[in-house]
Amino acid sequence: MQKDRILITSALPYVNGIPHLGHLAGCLLPSDVFARFNRLIGNQVLYIAGTDEHGSPCEIGAKKENVSVEEYTSKYHNIHKDIYQKFNLSFDYFGRTSSKENIETTQSIAKELFNNGFIEQREDEQIFSIDDNMFLPDRYVIGTCPFCGADNARGDQCENCTKVLDPRDLINPKSSISGSSNLEFRKTKHLYLLLSKLSDKVRSWVETRNWNKLTLGIAYKWLDEGLKDRSITRDLKWGVPVPLDVFPDMKDKVFYVWFDAPIGYISITKELLGDDYQSWWLMDKGASEVQYFQFMGKDNVPFHAITFPATLLGANENYKKVDTLKGLSYLNFNGGKFSKSAGRGIFADKAIEEFDADYWRYWLIKNAPETDDTDFSFERFSEEINKDLNDVLGNFILRVLKFYNSKFSNVISHDIIIGDKEKQIISLLQQKIHNYSSFIKSLEFRKAMAELRSIWVMGNEYIDEMAPWAIYKTDVNKAGQILAFAINLIRIFMIISQPIIPDSSLKVLNALNTSGDWVFDVEHDISIINKGHSFNVPEAIFTKISSDRVSELNEKYNK
RNA sequence: CGCGGGAUAGAGCAGUCUGGUAGCUCGCAAGGCUCAUAACCUUGAGGUCAGUGGUUCAAAUCCACUUCCCGCAACCA
Numbered sequence: 001m002q003k004d005r006i007l008i009t010s011a012l013p014y015v016n017g018i019p020h021l022g023h024l025a026g027c028l029l030p031s032d033v034f035a036r037f038n039r040l041i042g043n044q045v046l047y048i049a050g051t052d053e054h055g056s057p058c059e060i061g062a063k064k065e066n067v068s069v070e071e072y073t074s075k076y077h078n079i080h081k082d083i084y085q086k087f088n089l090s091f092d093y094f095g096r097t098s099s100k101e102n103i104e105t106t107q108s109i110a111k112e113l114f115n116n117g118f119i120e121q122r123e124d125e126q127i128f129s130i131d132d133n134m135f136l137p138d139r140y141v142i143g144t145c146p147f148c149g150a151d152n153a154r155g156d157q158c159e160n161c162t163k164v165l166d167p168r169d170l171i172n173p174k175s176s177i178s179g180s181s182n183l184e185f186r187k188t189k190h191l192y193l194l195l196s197k198l199s200d201k202v203r204s205w206v207e208t209r210n211w212n213k214l215t216l217g218i219a220y221k222w223l224d225e226g227l228k229d230r231s232i233t234r235d236l237k238w239g240v241p242v243p244l245d246v247f248p249d250m251k252d253k254v255f256y257v258w259f260d261a262p263i264g265y266i267s268i269t270k271e272l273l274g275d276d277y278q279s280w281w282l283m284d285k286g287a288s289e290v291q292y293f294q295f296m297g298k299d300n301v302p303f304h305a306i307t308f309p310a311t312l313l314g315a316n317e318n319y320k321k322v323d324t325l326k327g328l329s330y331l332n333f334n335g336g337k338f339s340k341s342a343g344r345g346i347f348a349d350k351a352i353e354e355f356d357a358d359y360w361r362y363w364l365i366k367n368a369p370e371t372d373d374t375d376f377s378f379e380r381f382s383e384e385i386n387k388d389l390n391d392v393l394g395n396f397i398l399r400v401l402k403f404y405n406s407k408f409s410n411v412i413s414h415d416i417i418i419g420d421k422e423k424q425i426i427s428l429l430q431q432k433i434h435n436y437s438s439f440i441k442s443l444e445f446r447k448a449m450a451e452l453r454s455i456w457v458m459g460n461e462y463i464d465e466m467a468p469w470a471i472y473k474t475d476v477n478k479a480g481q482i483l484a485f486a487i488n489l490i491r492i493f494m495i496i497s498q499p500i501i502p503d504s505s506l507k508v509l510n511a512l513n514t515s516g517d518w519v520f521d522v523e524h525d526i527s528i529i530n531k532g533h534s535f536n537v538p539e540a541i542f543t544k545i546s547s548d549r550v551s552e553l554n555e556k557y558n559k
Numbered sequence: 560c561g562c563g564g565g566a567u568a569g570a571g572c573a574g575u576c577u578g579g580u581a582g583c584u585c586g587c588a589a590g591g592c593u594c595a596u597a598a599c600c601u602u603g604a605g606g607u608c609a610g611u612g613g614u615u616c617a618a619a620u621c622c623a624c625u626u627c628c629c630g631c632a633a634c635c636a
Contacts, residue, residue, distance in 0.1 A: 014636050055636065126634080138634050155634085167634095190634095217563045218631080225562075228633065257636065298564085298630065307633095329564080330630075371572090372565050373629055380571075383585065391598060399595030406594085446572075450583070457600095464600040469593070483594090540596065 004043045005289055007280050007320070008035050009265045011296035011304070012097065015051035015076045016061050020338040020347045021376060022297075022331040024087060025364040030326065030445055031295035032089045033365055036499035037440045039090075040518045046280055049084075050095035050268045051077045054239040055257040056137055060177055069238045073098055079349070086352045087360065088502050095268030097260055102267035106260040107243040110191075110232075112315035114246055118194045121249065124231070126188050127155070127167050131180035135188065135235040136167075140177055143170030188235055189249055191242065193259070195227035198310040202227070205309060205321070215327040218298070219305040227306065232259040262308040266319075280320065287320035293443075294322045301327040326443045329369035334377050334558055345376075346557045354553065358501040359385050359542075365500055366449040378553045382545035388453055389501075394542040396459040397490050397508060401537045404483045407472060411534045412487070414480035416527035422485055425462055429455065429489075430522040433496060440499070452497065459489050487512070487535070488526045492519050504541050511538040 010031040013023050028049070035047040053073040062072035077096050084094065096102075113119045127136045141155035146169045154176075155167030167173060174181040195202075203223050211219070232255055233242055239254025269277040279286035294304050304325055312319040331338070338345035351360055363381050366388075367374050408414075418426070432455050439448035463486055472479035494505040495516045509515055512535045519525050529535075 016636085052636075057635070124634090136634095140635085195633095221562050221631085222633085225632090230633065234634080256634080261636080299636085302631085302633080303636095332629090367571085375571090380585095384571095386596095387585065390596060395596050395598055397595095399599080401595095403594045450573085453584080460599050463594075464592075467592075467594090472594090542596085544596070 004038075004291060005280075005286075006035075006038045006043050006045045007290050007292040008038075008045065008047045009292075009294050010049040011294070011300045012050050012052040012261055012264055013080060014055075014057070015053045015073050015080065015096070016057045017076065018347045018349050019080060019083060020345055021333075021351060021360070021364065022338050022345075024348060024360070025331040025367075025369060025374070026297040026328045027295040027300075028084065028089055029087070029361060029364050030328065030368055030443070031293075032087075032091075033361075033445065033499045034293065034295075034440065034443065036090055036502065037437075040495075040498060041437070042517065045092070046269065047090060047092045048095070048265055048268050048272075049089075049091050050093075050097065050264055051080050052257060052261040052264065053077065053096050053098040054236075054254070054260060056134075056140070056234070056236060056238075059134075059236060059238045063177075070098075083348045083352065087348070087357045090502075093268055093272040095264065095271050097257075097264040097267070099267060099271055101270045102260060102264050103240045105267040105270065106240040106255055106263045109263055109311065109315045110255065110259075111243060111246050113193065113311065116314055118197060118314040119232075120192050120194055120229070121189055121247065122192050122231075123187055123189050125185045126235070127173070127183050128186040129175040129178065129180060130182045130184065132175050132178050135186070136175055136177070136183070137234075138167050140175060141167040141170060141173050141183070142176045143173035146171055190231045190253070191233045191247065191250065192229045193232045193307075193311065193314075194229050195307070195310055196229050198314050199223065199227040201313045202306060202310050205313065206305070209323075209325070211305075211325050211327075215301055215305060215325050218301045218327070222302055222306045227310070230307070232256050258303055258307065259311070262303065263311070283318050283320060290320060291324070292320055292322050293324045293326065295326045295328070298327045298329055301325070324443065329371070330373045331364070331367075331369055332373055332375045335375055346553075350557070355385075355545075356503065358504045359389070362389060362449075362501055365445050366453075368445040370444070370446055378545075378550045378557075382547075382550050385542070386544045388456075389504075389542040390544050392453065392460065393456045393493070393497075394540065396456065396463070397493075397541060398537070400459075400463065400483055400486045400490060401511075401535065403468070404480070404487065405537050407476075408480055408483075410536060412484055412529060412531055414477065414484040414531065416485055416488065416530055417481045418526075421462070421466065422526075425458065425489075426522050426526055429458065429492070432458070433492075433519055433522065436496065449500070452500065455496070456493055459486065459493065462486060462489065484529070485526070488529050491516070491529055492522065492525055495519055507538060508541060511536045 008031050010027045013019050035045050038045045058069055058073055062069040065072060081094050127141055129136050138155035142152055144151050145153035155170060173183055206219050233253045234256050236254050240260045242250040242253045266281050269280055280290055281287050296304055309321050312321055333345035363384055432451055436448055436451040439451060466482045468479040468482040491512055491514055494508045496519055498505040514529060
C-alpha cells in the first residue's frame with residue numbers, strides 16, 4: 001500500500017502560564033488523535049508542536065517572578081512539555097520558538113521578504129513608559145474610558161462598553177505594569193509586512209483550499225475587507241532580533257511574536273531533522289507530496305489562513321503551505337470562559353491529577369468544539385464517562401472475559417465459528433470502521449466518536465442476542481464459541497480505539513496478549529485470537545464518577 | 560445596518576450545500592435478561608426545527624427581514 005506523508009502541526013501554545021482544557025480541546029488533542037490514527041493506518045507522519053515563547057507577556061512574567069526571561073520561558077516550557085506527556089500527546093518533537101533554529105529561520109525569511117519587496121520600514125508614534133523603560137503595547141495602557149467612564153479601560157478596547165479605543169483617548173492613562181502615569185509618545189521605526197501587495201496571491205491560493213465553513217468564512221472576511229500592511233517588529237529585548245545586515249536602522253528591535261511563531265513549525269522540524277527538514281517544507285525537495293494539516297483555535301485562524309501563508313508566499317513560492325486547516329471553537333467552563341487571571345475553570349495540571357488522560361481525551365474529542373463553543377461541566381463529563389466508557393465499553397469487555405474465564409479458562413479452547421449472525425456483525429463492523437476512518441480523515445471528530453461508540457454497542461447487542469448464558473445450559477461448546485468470537489470483537493474495538501484512548505486500549509490488548517496497528521479486514525482479523533491463545537482478565541478498565549465526586553469537584557473548581 | 564459562526568424533544572447534537580414522512584446519544588417510561596461495573600438489550604412517550612413574511616405541488620433546508628447567544632474587529636498572544 002502506498003504510504004501517504006502527513007505533516008501535522010498544532011498551534012503553538014503560548015508559554016506563559018499553565019494550559020487549560022480549552023487549549024487541549026481546541027487544537028492539541030484533535031491533532032494528536034489525527035497523528036495517532038495516521039500512524040496506525042501506516043502513513044508516514046511528522047507531528048510538530050512547541051511553545052510560543054516571545055513577546056511582552058514573557059518579559060513581564062519574568063519580572064514578576066524575578067527571574068531572567070530565559071529561565072522563565074524554560075521553566076514554563078518544561079511545565080507544558082510535562083503536562084502534554086501526561087495527556088499522551090504523541091508529538092514527534094515538542095520544540096520552542098526561542099531556539100537558535102527559529103532565530104535563523106525567521107531572519108532568513110524576513111530577508112527573503114525584503115529582497116522581494118514585501119517589507120518596508122515606517123515610523124510610528126507609540127506610548128513609552130519612562131518608569132518601566134519600555135514601549136507599551138496598547139492593551140498595557142489603562143485609564144478611564146472616554147465613552148462610558150469605566151476606570152479600567154484598556155488602550156485597545158474598553159471591556160465595559162466594548163468600544164474600540166486608541167490609547168490617546170484614555171483619560172488619565174497609566175501603565176498596567178507598574179501603574180506609573182509617567183508616559184510619553186515617542187517615535188519609533190518598525191518593519192511592515194506589505195500584506196496589501198500580497199493580497200492577490202493569498203486570495204488565489206485560498207481559492208484552491210478546501211476548508212471548513214468557520215475557516216473559509218474568516219479567511220474571506222479578511223480578504224474582502226482588504227489586507228492591511230502590518231507591523232512585524234516590536235521594541236522589546238526578548239524576541240528574534242531583526243538582522244542588522246539587512247536592516248541597519250533596526251537596532252534593539254525584535255520581530256513581533258506573530259511573525260516568528262508560525263515559522264516555528266519549520267524551525268522545530270529543522271531542530272528535529274536537520275537538513276532533512278527540506279523534504280517536509282520545500283516543494284522541490286519532496287514536500288509537494290506532503291499533505292499538511294494545521295489545527296488551531298478560531299482566534300488563530302487569521303494568522304494561519306492569511307498572515308503566515310502570505311509570509312511564505314512572499315518569501316519563496318517553494319515553501320510548503322497548509323493544505324487542510326482545522327479551526328475549532330472554544331471550550332467553556334460551566335457557561336463561562338476559562339480564565340487564567342480569575343483562576344476560573346480546571347487547568348490541565350489539576351485535570352490530570354483528578355482523572356486519567358483517557359477520560360479527558362475521550363470526553364474532549366467526543367465534544368470537540370467543531371461548530372460552536374462547547375460547555376464543559378463535571379455533570380456532563382461524569383454522565384458521558386460513566387455511560388460510554390464504563391457501561392458500554394468497560395462492562396462489555398469484562399462481562400465477556402470474566403464469563404469465559406469462569407466457565408472455561410483463560411486459554412481459548414474454541415474455534416471461531418462464523419454463522420449468520422456473525423456474518424452480519426462482520427459486514428456491519430467493516431462498514432462502521434470505514435465510516436469511523438472517513439470521519440477522522442475529514443477531521444469530523446464528533447461524528448467519528450459517535451460511530452466508535454456505536455461500534456462498542458455492537459458488542460453488547462451481539463452478546464445479548466446470542467445469550468451464551470442460556471445456551472450454556474444445553475450446548476456448552478456453542479456458548480464457548482460465541483464468547484471466543486466476542487473476545488475477538490474486544491480486540492478489534494481496542495485496536496481502533498487507540499487514537500482516542502491509548503492507555504486503556506493498550507492495557508486491554510496487553511491483557512489479551514495481542515496487538516495490532518489497524519483493522520483493514522474484519523473477516524480476517526475476527527479470528528486472530530483462536531484456540532490455544534491465553535489472556536488475563538484485567539482489573540476494571542474504567543471506574544465511574546459518583547455524584548458525590550461531582551459535588552466535590554464542583555466545590556473545588558467552580559468557585 | 561462592521562464581519563463571521565450558532566439557534567432543531569428536558570439536556571447535548573446530526574440533518575441545511577443538493578427542498579420530498581424530523582434523526583442520534585443521554586435522561587424519562589414499560590418490557591426482557593441475569594454473563595457483567597444496579598450493568599446490558601428491546602420498545603415507547605416526548606419536537607408548531609428562534610420569530611415573521613416570501614418562493615414552491617412541497618421548506619428545518621432556498622430568499623428577505625427580526626430577535627437572542629458566541630467570537631473577531633488587525634499593537635494580547
